[in-house]
Amino acid sequence: MTTVPDLGPPASQPLVRLRLAPHSTLPRRIDGAWWPHSRDLLSELPLLIGALPRAWGQIDGVTVNTAMWSTSPGRMLVANHVVRLNRSSVTHSRHTIRLLGPGRGRWDLLVVPPEIDAVDAEPLMAAASAPVATA
Template sequence: MTTALQSPLPSHPVLRLRLASGSGMPRPIDGAWWPRSCDLLSELPQLLAGLPRAWGHITSVTVNGATWPAVPGRMLVFNQVVRLHRTLAASAPHTIVLLAPGRGRWDLLVVPPDTTEETAEPLMAAAAGGHV
């Protein structure tokens, strides 16, 4: 009698997010996010789930329209509406802006999904360290 080995159940990929330490000082970038695709509808829920609870409920997200091609006006994430905005501002092509009423605004560097790990890791470390 032979026993077939079962492959392990697929797991959710690890969120690739690095946040700056909470120094209380204003900073231009609050960390870095390295999504696995350019599909904002599938990537955003995982990002929002991985944010610190202290950030509160993110109600508004602004992304660059060139980086994220298809963005509806809003989406339901964990039974809460999140408004999505697109900008074509040349000043911040690789950022995402997260807003939580009464809590604050956070700007994250978005490392393009097709970036190699050798390139992405130093970018994320620099963003988390406030050196971007």
């Protein structure tokens, strides 16, 4: 297991690029978008988890696509809490991350590849976090 220290956000640490869809009673396939700064899950995941709404509770499981991320252990300690890391090779989930909160639910986020520039990333993030259209 890898331990990631909870040092708080230093001034040099990048901001989390995250957009979440507004809460709705209508079901969604994607709950928002995350644009990490790198493909290093050990450095990016603690930032993401720290930026999630408190209403989501503690995240104890994360599923990512093997092709999208550099190697990582099967679990890591984030802010004194063990997070299980599951890797998948399913093609349809390449650009998503699944977050699981015990007793709270599951959230799927679109992962915008870190190497994409802002001009291309912005519309993807906006579309993934847009409210569900009702007829």
